[in-house]
Amino acid sequence: MRSQKRKKKKWLKVTSIILLVLIIGAGAYAYTVYNSFKNAANTMHEQVDRQSGKRDTAVSFKNKDPFTVLMLGVDERQGDKGRSDTMIVLAVNPNNKSVKMLSIPRDTRTQIVGKGTEDKINHAYAFGGVPMAMDTVENFLDIPIDYYMKVNMEGFKDIVDAVGGIKVQNNLDFTQDKIHFAKGDLKLNGTEALAYTRMRKQDPNGDFGRQGRQRQIIQGVIKEGASVSSLANYSDIFAALGKNVKTNIAFDDLMDLQKNYKAAGSNIQQMEIKETGTKINKIYYGIVSAEEKQRVQSELKTQLELK
Template sequence: MRADRTKQKNKWLRITGIIVLLLAVSLGAYLFTVYKSLTSAVETMQEPIERETRPIKFDNREPFTVLMLGVDEREGDRGRSDTIIALTVNPEKNSIKMLSIPRDTRTEIVGRGTEDKINHAYAFGGVEMSMDTVENFLDIPIDYYLKMNMEGFQEIVDAVGGITVNNDLEFTEGSFHFAKGNIELNGREALAYVRMRKQDPEGDFGRQKRQRQIIQGIIKKGASVGSLTKFDDIFAALGNNVKTNISFEDMVDIQSNYKSAAGNIEQMRIESAGTTIGGIYYGVVSSEEQQRVQNELKTHLGI
């Protein structure tokens, strides 16, 4: 009798062992597929630039900067960087500062020798001229860039299955009406949501706030368990619409050594006065305001 019980127990142990093994193999295959899809997307996102930057030692948790550009890019047209955000990351201070620079800000366009709207730097000289111009304007080193095609918001939002944002301004843009409060957005709605500017009393600042809401919504939804089955579409959409000079190895190091800073993002704002020069509208930043912002960013970077 005891022998029968032992035989039955061994049988169930074998069955359980086979099930565990099959699950492990399936999970391993799934993770390998995810990894392959991710590395493929990152390779597509890679777009090196011809510009000297500081060598950052991520293992030593050194502070660094990223220039985020939101570009309306269409076939045959490089477009302009309608969203310009400078990020300073300091893991020792456990924080990230995020400065939105209004696209109409008047400044020297480095490489052109003229003063113009800061978003024209991208139209004149692409990512490199944008980095040089923002670096000169803020008087801090710009180490990396991350460029998103604003048209790509639609594809990325649809890839994660739509997002939720908290809208504080009721408005209509095109054929879409956006009520106040928490609203669900698909890709086409998200694109209209971030493009509205003229009805917003905050102008560019309001538009940039909505763009950040969409980005945060994508991150939140993309990280959810329900999005695991959509990883292929999500990575493909990112690969199609995001370009950066941050390597895959650096991304891994940043995730490992800087992730605690991501929980403490401080929004910064630079004030400007609207002025018309030669019949063209500009946002003019006073030297005092420019110095204030520069000092705050330098302090955060420890330079």
């Protein structure tokens, strides 16, 4: 009996030691991941010199306030800051646990705030960088634009590769940049994903079809990046983000976001703004009617709990 008790105590002791080692090891791993994420977040952080004219008080992530992010996909070339070929507004509400995602067609004609002219909305970034792009979109949608996230589209492929590729459901057979995309479920690497988002001329839905593919890629990256299997690639993921993404969301705010807004990120609802194509002085523009603009603005204001 005493011998059996000694054996039980011995195995209990051994098991306890193993568990302790695993906990310490997991803690050390978590600490390493935390530090890598913090370094990437600090590299990505780039403050913008502007203040929203549509906010009386600043957004508080600790209080779970609804907020917006303007995502800018920019083709940056040497000696040229480029244009924002992709403009997506995310309206995040942790209270109803959802995100509204609106893609703004790049040819949309609107007032360029700070320039005093009407032009294609994607020209705002070319004229005045991130601040003018945020001001212009804020005026166009009549909602506060609280934060921005600028992604270098040439480097976006590095992010897709870092998460191990993404899966999409393709509903159109086409070829872009010498890559053939068949209908059905596809697994794309970074180069393929970039080509997938760039096609619009072969799409009967034009820029709207292109926007849908862009949303697929973004949602695919979010899904794969949040998966357990991606933990093994965390250093590559954070390095790719730090190199290719800029945002005015600070590290501490990102931690509060992860804590308080996680449920909203799993429920992304797509919005669409309808336009009529026309030419003015031989230049193509997308014209949004007053009624359509009002519809989109109302939906976003409801999502943001604005009066």
